[in-house]
Structure formats: structure tokens, C-alpha cells
Amino acid sequence: MIEATGLTKHYGKTVAVDDLSFSVQPGRVTGFLGPNGAGKSTTMRMILGLDSPTRGKVTVKGRDYRSLHDPLRVVGALLDAKWVHPNRSARAHLQWLAKSNRIPSRRVDEVLDIVGLTQVAKRRAGGFSLGMSQRLGIAGALLGDPEVLMFDEPVNGLDPEGILWIRQFMHRLADEGRTVFVSSHLLSEMAQTAQDLIVIGRGKLISQTSTEQFIKDATEDTVRVRSPQLDRLRELLAGRARIADAAASDGALVVHGVEPSFIGELAAANGITLHELSPQLGSLEEAFMQLTKESVEYHAAD
Amino acid sequence: MTLLAVERIKLFSTRSPWWCMLLALGLTVGLTAIIAANWDGSPMPVMGAVFTHTFGLYVIMVMAALAVTTEYRFGTIKSTFQAAPDRTSPMIAKAVVVVLLSALVGLAASFGSWGLSWLLADDTSQLALSSGNDWRHVAGVGLVFGAGALLALGIGALVRQTAGAVSIILVFALVLENVVGLIPNIGDDIQNWMPFLVAQKFILGDPDPSGIPDGAGPPAIGELSPWGSFAYFAGIALAIYIISLVVVKRRDA
Numbered sequence: 001m002i003e004a005t006g007l008t009k010h011y012g013k014t015v016a017v018d019d020l021s022f023s024v025q026p027g028r029v030t031g032f033l034g035p036n037g038a039g040k041s042t043t044m045r046m047i048l049g050l051d052s053p054t055r056g057k058v059t060v061k062g063r064d065y066r067s068l069h070d071p072l073r074v075v076g077a078l079l080d081a082k083w084v085h086p087n088r089s090a091r092a093h094l095q096w097l098a099k100s101n102r103i104p105s106r107r108v109d110e111v112l113d114i115v116g117l118t119q120v121a122k123r124r125a126g127g128f129s130l131g132m133s134q135r136l137g138i139a140g141a142l143l144g145d146p147e148v149l150m151f152d153e154p155v156n157g158l159d160p161e162g163i164l165w166i167r168q169f170m171h172r173l174a175d176e177g178r179t180v181f182v183s184s185h186l187l188s189e190m191a192q193t194a195q196d197l198i199v200i201g202r203g204k205l206i207s208q209t210s211t212e213q214f215i216k217d218a219t220e221d222t223v224r225v226r227s228p229q230l231d232r233l234r235e236l237l238a239g240r241a242r243i244a245d246a247a248a249s250d251g252a253l254v255v256h257g258v259e260p261s262f263i264g265e266l267a268a269a270n271g272i273t274l275h276e277l278s279p280q281l282g283s284l285e286e287a288f289m290q291l292t293k294e295s296v297e298y299h300a301a302d
Numbered sequence: 303m304t305l306l307a308v309e310r311i312k313l314f315s316t317r318s319p320w321w322c323m324l325l326a327l328g329l330t331v332g333l334t335a336i337i338a339a340n341w342d343g344s345p346m347p348v349m350g351a352v353f354t355h356t357f358g359l360y361v362i363m364v365m366a367a368l369a370v371t372t373e374y375r376f377g378t379i380k381s382t383f384q385a386a387p388d389r390t391s392p393m394i395a396k397a398v399v400v401v402l403l404s405a406l407v408g409l410a411a412s413f414g415s416w417g418l419s420w421l422l423a424d425d426t427s428q429l430a431l432s433s434g435n436d437w438r439h440v441a442g443v444g445l446v447f448g449a450g451a452l453l454a455l456g457i458g459a460l461v462r463q464t465a466g467a468v469s470i471i472l473v474f475a476l477v478l479e480n481v482v483g484l485i486p487n488i489g490d491d492i493q494n495w496m497p498f499l500v501a502q503k504f505i506l507g508d509p510d511p512s513g514i515p516d517g518a519g520p521p522a523i524g525e526l527s528p529w530g531s532f533a534y535f536a537g538i539a540l541a542i543y544i545i546s547l548v549v550v551k552r553r554d555a
């Protein structure tokens with residue numbers, strides 16, 4: 001449904017998105033996860049044809065967004081709830097959007113009703129609370145009854161009730177067979193919302209897996225080992241554990257799937273000196289931070 | 303066609319265009335009223351009723367610039383391009399709506415001024431629209447407002463900020479064009495080609511001799527004929543507008 005290949009975006013010297021390839025499937029909520037500045041919004045702007053990729057391309061239903069006819073009927077997106085003229089009423093905002101893609105104006109009332117803004121439809125959007133603005137943005141995304149929906153950090157700044165509403169709403173959309181692509185910088189949030197995850201860090205793809213698998217990998221305990229005879233240790237561990245090189249410079253190994261005691265005994269038995277043997281137990285969020293920060297490490301492990 | 307309706311909804315569902323149009327109209331007609339009421343001693347010429355159109359022109363250009371820059375300011379330009387990703391069609395639709403509207407305001411302002419002059423001036427013996435030139439003095443204001451709006455749309459789309467676009471327009475029209483005349487030797491020659499001054503020649507140039515008060519010099523400068531002057535002004539507006547279309551298409555939204 002959404003397919004990116006080698007997607008790259010430079011802003012001057014900043015590389016916002018770097019050779020990113022992924023695909024987003026229909027009928028599921030796909031989370032787009034990465035820390036601040038990872039390139040999520042930039043990627044979404046490129047999907048919508050707002051920013052042009054420096055290299056690579058991204059298609060929606062096999063087509064370049066800019067070649068879509070009445071694109072709001074194919075892709076609905078909420079990238080920023082503030083993209084509304086503050087002196088225009090909620091209804092007027094939706095009306096011009098609807099008109100532009102030949103969507104009947106009765107649909108405006110429908111989506112206002114779906115997001116629960118019927119009562120305030122005539123009020124100027126500038127006076128809306130964050131939650132109401134977010135709902136108006138979602139109403140705009142739903143206007144064309146599109147098969148593909150995209151939300152950029154839709155729960156930012158919402159209260160728990162609003163978060164729950166949006167989460168259930170996205171599930172409902174996916175259950176109807178639509179493609180739902182939603183970004184966040186919080187793994188804990190995505191863990192409850194998304195079935196699949198596309199994780200990026202510094203513009204690069206870190207992983208594309210199911211949420212379940214990602215969490216299992218991310219929360220698995222690891223052991224960090226430093227030793228002057230690292231190569232020998234690596235040979236001994238091969239086949240028994242998954243090994244990854246930590247950030248290249250400090251020359252440590254990160255070992256998955258074995259206890260620290262096992263490594264200690266193995267080293268002793270083979271006369272290997274250890275300079276560090278530290279178990280790394282992290283919370284979900286810490287593990288995620290570790291992964292996105294040391295994207296090199298995870299790539300090697302994969 | 304639908305995009306025209308879209309731009310119409312966008313323009314009229316906020317308040318600032320209404321204020322700008324009222325101000326353009328009020329300023330032009332109001333100042334003419336003062337002139338007409340105080341026109342003593344000689345018959346008031348047709349031209350006298352439209353001297354003030356420049357004030358309305360600047361206000362209408364601000365309105366046109368705002369029609370683009372507020373879209374950038376509030377991010378609605380992104381929704382616009384999301385809905386019409388070729389970008390050129392919504393920009394052209396906006397230009398059609400804004401230019402037509404500005405031309406209508408121009409006509410309302412000039413005919414309003416002229417009509418009010420009939421009521422307020424002492425001697426209206428020269429005020430009838432009796433020649434092609436007379437008609438140009440009055441109806442031409444509509445054309446100049448339309449072309450000015452196109453120019454302002456282009457500047458607005460290029461600069462993307464209200465403050466920047468409005469200062470460029472006002473500083474150029476009110477300061478720069480007058481100051482260049484002070485440059486020794488070549489100043490006058492340059493001034494003859496300054497777009498806003500040339501546009502004034504279209505409205506005020508070549509009046510019927512009977513319409514010029516005794517002892518007054520030619521009311522407008524420039525090397526071109528009145529219609530040539532309009533073509534020059536409109537050509538500059540169109541060129542800048544087309545450049546803005548190309549830039550908007552290429553640039554990240």
C-alpha cells in the first residue's frame with residue numbers, strides 16, 4: 001500500500017532521511033517509530049508529495065502521490081493539527097477541503113459527527129483545544145473515505161481519554177481493511193496501538209517487524225563484554241549466542257541470549273582476560289533508546 | 303471549476319479580505335469626496351475623480367498578498383497541495399478569484415469616486431464620460447487593480463511571509479519609485495520605467511486637453527502610451543506571477 005525504496009532527503013547538509021526502504025500493509029495499524037528528529041515527519045511529507053525526495057521514491061497503491069486523481073479519496077492524512085486557518089470555522093475548513101476533491105458536502109457533516117465536533121462546527125478553529133484540533137484534523141483525513149490513512153504523532157498532548165479514543169479509532173479503521181500508518185516517538189504508546197512497526201533512527205531503517213517481535217528483541221537481556229582477546233571470545237561464543245559489535249569505537253561486544261555467568265566461565269576456562277562484563281537490563285523505553293541510538297549495533301545483530 | 307469554488311470559499315470564510323476590500327473602497331472614495339468637495343474655481347475633470355485610486359491599489363495588493371501568505375503562515379497551503387498535488391491548478395484558481403475580485407473592487411472604487419464627485423463638486427460641466435480617454439481614466443482602475451493583485455500574489459508566493467511581502471510592495475511603491483528620481487543624471491530615466499508610476503500613466507495619462515486645469519503640467523510620467531503603460535505593468539505582474547508558479551512547483555511546500 002505504501003512502499004518506500006531508497007528514500008533519501010537532504011536539507012542542505014542535514015540528512016533527514018537516509019536510504020529508507022519499507023512497506024506498509026493494509027488491514028493493520030503500522031507504527032512508525034523513531035526518536036525526535038529521526039525523520040518521521042519528513043518521510044510522511046514525502047509520501048504526500050509535499051517535499052521532494054533527494055533520491056529514491058515512495059508510492060501509495062503503486063502510484064506517485066502527485067499522480068493521484070482526487071488524492072483525498074485515496075490517502076487521508078493528519079500531519080499537523082495546526083494546519084487550519086484560525087479564523088475559519090471547522091465546517092468551512094472541511095468544506096473547502098471536500099470541495100477540492102469533489103466530495104459531497106453531506107460528507108462534511110458525517111465526519112464532523114464521527115469525530116464528535118458537530119456541536120462546535122460553526123466555531124472558529126483557532127479557539128479549539130488541542131484535542132478538538134486533533135479531532136478536526138482526523139475529520140479532514142476521513143473526508144474522502146480513503147483506503148490509506150496517515151497520522152503524525154496524533155496523540156501528542158492529548159489526555160488519556162483522547163489517547164484511548166484515537167487508539168480505538170485507528171484499530172477500527174484497520175479492521176475495516178484500511179492501511180493505517182501512524183508515527184510516534186514512544187514505543188510504549190506504539191506497543192498498544194500498532195501491530196507492525198517500522199523503526200527508524202537518524203533517518204535510517206532500524207527494523208521492520210511485528211510489534212510483538214520487536215518488543216521481544218528489544219527487552220531481551222544482553223551482556224556487554226570488553227576484553228583484549230575479543231576475537232578469541234567471539235569465536236568461542238559463535239553458535240551459542242547472538243553477538244553484536246557495540247558502537248564501533250569502544251570495541252565492546254553486546255551478547256544476546258546468554259547469562260553473564262556463562263560468559264565469565266567460558267572466559268576463565270579459556271584463559272581470556274575480561275575488562276568488562278556487564279548485564280544490560282533495560283526497560284522497554286530504554287531498550288528502544290539504545291536501539292535507535294546505536295543503530296549500527298542492531299544492524300550487525302540482524 | 304471546483305478549484306475556483308474552493309478558493310472562493312477560502313477567501314470569503316475569513317475576515318481580512320472583507321476588511322481589505324472595504325478599506326480599499328472607503329479610502330479611494332472617501333479621499334475623492336474630500337477632493338471633490340474642495341474643488342473650487344474650475345470645472346472638475348474626470349481625472350480628478352480618480353487621483354486617489356493608488357491608495358486603494360496598495361490596500362488591494364495587500365489583500366492579494368495576504369491571500370497567499372496566510373496560507374503559508376497557517377500551513378493550509380500544505381492541505382491545499384495535498385488536495386491538489388500539481389500545485390499549479392490551485393494557484394491559478396486563486397489568481398482568477400483574487401484578480402477578478404480586485405478588478406471589481408477597482409471598478410466600484412473608481413465609479414464610486416466619480417459618482418460621488420457629481421454630487422459634491424461645484425462645477426461638473428467636465429465630469430461626463432464623453433470620450434474613450436474619459437472611460438479609461440475611470441474604468442481603467444479595474445484593470446490596474448486586477449494586474450496589481452496578480453503582482454502581489456506572485457510576490458506573496460515567492461516570499462511566503464506577510465510582513466516580507468507587504469513591505470516589499472509598499473516600500474517599492476511608496477519609497478523606492480520616488481527616491482530613484484533623485485539619482486543624478488539617470489534618475490529620471492529610471493523613474494520613467496518604474497512599474498507603479500507607469501501604471502499611473504495608464505489611468506491619468508493623455509487626458510483630453512479641456513480636462514486639464516489651467517497651468518497644470520502633464521499628470522503622469524512615462525515614455526509609453528497609456529495602453530502601452532498598462533501592458534508594461536501587467537506584463538511585469540504576469541512575469542513575476544509565472545516565476546512564482548515555477549518556484550512553488552519546485553520548492554518543498
Ligand SMILES: Nc1ncnc2c1ncn2[C@@H]1O[C@H](COP(=O)(O)OP(=O)(O)OP(=O)(O)O)[C@@H](O)[C@H]1O
Binds near residue numbers: 041
Ligand atoms: N524543512 C526542513 N528544513 C531543514 N531541516 C529540516 C526540515 N524538516 C526537517 N528537518 C530536519 O530533518 C531531521 C528530521 O526531522 P523530522 O521532523 O522529519 O523528524 P521527526 O522524526 O518527525 O521528529 P519529531 O519526533 O521531533 O517530530 C531533523 O534533523 C530536522 O531538523
Ligand SMILES: [Mg+2]
Binds near residue numbers: 040041042152
Ligand atoms: Mg515529526
